[in-house]
Structure formats: structure tokens, C-alpha cells
Amino acid sequence: xxxTNRTVVVTGIGATTPLGGDAASTWxxxxxxxxxxxxxxxxxxADLPVRIAGQIAVEPTEIIPRPQARKLDRSAQFALIAxxxxxxxxxxxxxxxxxxxxxxxxxxxxxxxxxxxxxTLLDQYxxxxxxxxxxxxxxxxxxxMPNSPSANVGIDLNARAGVHTPVSACxxxxxxxxxxIEMIRTGRxxxxxxxxxxxxxxxxxxxxxxxxxxxxxxxDDPQGASRPYDVDRNGFVLGEGSGVIILESExxxxxxxxxxxxxxVGQGISADSHHITQPDPSGSGIAQAxxxxxxxxxxxxxxxxHANAHATSTPQGDIxxxxxxxxxxxxxxxxxxxxxxKSMTGHLLGGAGGVETVATVLALKxxxxxxxxxxxxxxxxxxxxxVRGEPRALPEGTIAALNDSFGFGGHNVVLAFRTV
Amino acid sequence: MAATQEEIVAGxxxxxNEIAGIPTEDVQLDKSFTDDLDVDSLSMVEVVVAAEExxxxxxxxxxxxxxxxVGDAADYIAKHQS
Numbered sequence: 116x117x118x119t120n121r122t123v124v125v126t127g128i129g130a131t132t133p134l135g136g137d138a139a140s141t142w143x144x145x146x147x148x149x150x151x152x153x154x155x156x157x158x159x160x161a162d163l164p165v166r167i168a169g170q171i172a173v174e175p176t177e178i179i180p181r182p183q184a185r186k187l188d189r190s191a192q193f194a195l196i197a198x199x200x201x202x203x204x205x206x207x208x209x210x211x212x213x214x215x216x217x218x219x220x221x222x223x224x225x226x227x228x229x230x231x232x233x234x235t236l237l238d239q240y241x242x243x244x245x246x247x248x249x250x251x252x253x254x255x256x257x258x259x260m261p262n263s264p265s266a267n268v269g270i271d272l273n274a275r276a277g278v279h280t281p282v283s284a285c286x287x288x289x290x291x292x293x294x295x296i297e298m299i300r301t302g303r304x305x306x307x308x309x310x311x312x313x314x315x316x317x318x319x320x321x322x323x324x325x326x327x328x329x330x331x332x333x334x335d336d337p338q339g340a341s342r343p344y345d346v347d348r349n350g351f352v353l354g355e356g357s358g359v360i361i362l363e364s365e366x367x368x369x370x371x372x373x374x375x376x377x378x379x380v381g382q383g384i385s386a387d388s389h390h391i392t393q394p395d396p397s398g399s400g401i402a403q404a405x406x407x408x409x410x411x412x413x414x415x416x417x418x419x420x421h422a423n424a425h426a427t428s429t430p431q432g433d434i435x436x437x438x439x440x441x442x443x444x445x446x447x448x449x450x451x452x453x454x455x456x457k458s459m460t461g462h463l464l465g466g467a468g469g470v471e472t473v474a475t476v477l478a479l480k481x482x483x484x485x486x487x488x489x490x491x492x493x494x495x496x497x498x499x500x501x502v503r504g505e506p507r508a509l510p511e512g513t514i515a516a517l518n519d520s521f522g523f524g525g526h527n528v529v530l531a532f533r534t535v
Numbered sequence: 536m537a538a539t540q541e542e543i544v545a546g547x548x549x550x551x552n553e554i555a556g557i558p559t560e561d562v563q564l565d566k567s568f569t570d571d572l573d574v575d576s577l578s579m580v581e582v583v584v585a586a587e588e589x590x591x592x593x594x595x596x597x598x599x600x601x602x603x604x605v606g607d608a609a610d611y612i613a614k615h616q617s
Contacts, residue, residue, distance in 0.1 A: 183556075
């Protein structure tokens with residue numbers, strides 16, 4: 116493979132989220148401005164300070180047969196469902212090899228999660244304490260390891276060009292997609308299954324995030340709790356699910372006559388190097404990521420008409436991101452319709468970059484930006500064109516969109532997509 | 536009271552069905568756990584633990600490797616159950 120700067124396109128999408136069991140129903144929910152947040156009615160949640168979350172709309176065990184499901188952490192179950200949907204959506208019949216027109220040695224998988232198999236880890240520790248050594252599942256390690264979703268998807272679809280799992284907290288899903296774009300651009304693979312997944316709705320992560328003062332405690336109003344850019348926002352709402360896309364070299368996609376959603380233009384990455392959880396208040400790290408995107412790809416600020424913001428509904432983070440975008444894009448931010456879809460899905464942590472990339476791809480393809488819900492009083496510091504209440508039509512011609520994801524640790528990832 | 540061989544095979548069939556999803560009628564004496572019943576080495580540990588509880592028998596790790604077929608397991612359990 117001589118080419119080291121190949122064009123990369125998106126040819127398939129899949130998702131399972133609090134809004135729906137597939138990409139289409141998730142997208143429909145986003146356009147309708149529907150909240151996927153609900154009260155946690157499980158017994159274990161009764162005494163928690165936070166009792167709301169974005170719970171998956173379709174239980175994965177309704178889809179994956181029990182003998183397979185019991186060997187997969189919930190995060191891997193989500194990823195497998197989203198990956199299979201994306202694979203079919205891309206027009207592939209069966210796994211790479213004889214059943215579809217992809218060489219397994221040219222197929223990669225990069226699926227990330229922020230926390231890994233945390234429910235498996237904690238549940239099996241309960242088994243150890245309550246039932247003893249002999250009853251701990253021999254599947255525990257392959258279920259809890261963070262690379263499990265990626266590895267299981269790779270095995271399921273016969274990916275042999277490399278299976279990877281970048282871990283960068285809430286930027287993990289976006290970093291996975293960025294890594295996959297590079298695999299194709301530099302010639303390591305022709306097709307890569309990429310995205311993020313997370314399943315962390317369990318008392319320990321909820322209590323731990325809650326004790327960091329990072330989560331909304333609006334238990335009385337679950338559907339109104341995730342409210343990016345509203346003056347009364349008071350923290351994120353945890354969500355679960357997965358979003359996966361099929362990335363492919365333009366050459367490979369055209370040769371097999373695939374439907375192309377959009378071009379995956381590339382990524383801008385930076386690190387804050389500031390504090391392990393607090394975002395740099397100056398936004399300089401995020402601004403550097405956007406600048407790197409512009410410097411390292413052929414994306415033009417004039418093309419950008421939409422951004423799926425990271426915006427998790429925290430007092431500091433939402434505004435810091437907009438300041439960073441303004442710093443780099445200047446007046447070009449005025450023609451960017453900014454949507455915070457976490458207002459509807461909640462924050463899927465490592466799954467967010469995957470699900471929000473699916474939303475970004477569909478926004479470009481359908482030329483409509485989903486709304487941000489629950490903004491009753493827009494924060495006057497939100498110096499950008501926030502899409503509120505109703506979806507917004509995007510212009511004709513060649514248009515591009517950003518998908519921002521930032522993670523604890525100071526990880527900043529900005530992905531860019533463009534119509535073809 | 537000790538289980539008969541028929542009861543042991545029926546019990547193993549239920550265990551293999553639960554763990555590997557194989558129909559109980561396909562779990563026959565001559566079937567290999569690995570080659571015929573989709574029970575890999577990790578799932579075999581689960582089969583063994585379930586069988587120990589069900590038939591009140593101890594199957595040490597060193598003996599598990601000798602249990603290739605359903606018949607091997609049924610014989611072992613019949614011989615060692617208390």
C-alpha cells in the first residue's frame with residue numbers, strides 16, 4: 116500500500132441508546148426532542164442521591180441469545196448490537212471473508228469504552244463475597260477487560276488488520292473513531308468498524324460520580340435534568356449504550372458500489388495537561404484541538420455549519436467549549452448550528468463519541484441539526500448559535516460538521532465530517 | 536441418594552443447555568464437550584461447578600482434563616458422588 120493519505124468515508128451506522136434500539140429510532144428521537152432519561156426504579160437505587168439515568172431503550176438480552184450474552188459484559192453486548200447494525204447498513208452480508216466483499220486482513224475494529232466492564236467486575240466481587248471462590252465466573256476477566264467490546268466485535272465480523280481500544284474517559288469513543296480514520300488514511304486497513312460503548316449504570320459509578328459533584332441530582336424531574344446551556348444546569352446525567360460506524364477508504368467503498376454517507380475528514384487531538392478532572396478554564400486545550408484539526412486536515416472553517424457539542428450540562432464545561440470554538444473559529448462560529456444531544460441521551464461516557472458521531476453523520480446526510488432540549492433560560496455566556504427546541508435545516512452545498520468529545524484526564528478530541 | 540446414569544445425563548444436558556445453548560436432546564454420552572457441544576475451556580469450568588453442586592460431588596481441576604465426553608463426566612460423577 117503506497118498511498119498514505121487516502122480519503123476516508125462513512126458507509127454504515129449503528130446504535131443502541133436510551134432513545135432507541137437502532138440508529139433510525141435514535142435519530143427519530145433526537146429530531147423529536149425526546150428525552151431518554153428516566154427514574155431508576157431498581158431496588159438498589161432507592162437510597163442513592165442520584166436516581167436518574169438514560170437507560171437503554173431495548174435490552175440487549177432481547178437480541179443476543181443467552182449462551183452468548185452471559186459471556187459478554189453489558190458494554191460488549193451494546194457494542195455487538197451496534198456493530199452488527201452498522202455492518203449490515205454498510206451492505207455487508209456476513210463476516211469478512213467468503214460472505215462479504217472485505218478481505219479480513221484489511222478489516223480493523225476500534226471500539227472504546229471509558230470504564231470497561233465495571234458491572235461485571237463489581238457483580239463478580241459480590242459473587243466472591245456471597246457465594247465463594249468456586250462460583251466466580253471463569254469468564255470474568257475476558258468480560259471486564261476494556262478491550263472486550265472491540266475484541267468481541269473483531270471476532271464476530273472477522274477483523275484481522277488490528278483490533279484496538281483507546282481509553283481516554285469520555286473522549287474514548289471519539290478517539291476510537293479518530294484512530295480508525297488514521298488506520299485507513301495511512302493504509303493499514305481498508306475498512307474499520309469504529310465507535311464507543313458504555314454500561315456503567317450501577318450504584319458504585321453513580322455514587323462516585325455523584326460525590327465528585329459532577330452529576331445532576333434533579334430526581335424530581337428526570338426528563339428535564341440534562342439541560343446543557345440552561346442557566347440552571349447542575350451536572351450531567353449518566354446514559355448507557357453504543358454507537359458504531361463503518362469507516363472505509365473511498366476507493367474501497369466506490370469499488371464495491373457502497374452508499375457513502377459522508378467523508379470522515381479527520382481529527383484534531385490535544386491534551387490540557389492541567390488537572391485530572393477540571394477542564395482548563397481558559398479552554399486553551401480544546402482550542403488547540405480545533406486548531407490542530409484545521410492545520411492537519413483540509414477542512415475550511417467556512418464549510419462548518421454544525422457542531423455536535425460535548426456539552427454535558429455542567430456549569431463550567433459547556434461554556435468553556437464554546438469559548439474555545441469562538442477563539443479558533445472567530446466569526447465563522449456564527450454559521451455553526453450547535454446541538455447538545457446529551458440533553459436527550461444523557462452522557463454515555465466512552466459511548467458518547469460513538470453515538471454522537473452517528474448523530475453528526477445523520478445531521479449532515481439529512482441536512483438537519485437536532486435540537487437541544489430543556490433550555491428554558493439560555494446562559495447569556497453561551498456565545499454561539501444554539502439549536503433550541505426544534506430541529507434546524509442545514510444549508511445546501513458542501514457542508515461540514517464537528518463532533519467534540521472531552522474526557523477526564525484532559526483529553527480533547529474533535530472529529531470532522533463533510534458531505535460528499 | 537445417588538443419581539442413576541440416566542439422571543446424571545439428563546442433569547448434564549440441562550447444564551450444557553443453560554451454558555452453551557445446545558438442545559438437551561443433543562447432549563448424548565458419546566458427545567465431546569469441546570468438539571460437539573460448543574463448550575470451550577472456560578465454559579467447561581462452569582459445567583463442572585454446576586455439576587458439582589447438582590450431584591454433590593467434587594471434581595478436582597486435575598481430573599477435569601480427562602472429562603472429554605458426556606459419558607466421561609457421567610461415569611466420573613456416578614463413581615464419585617456421595
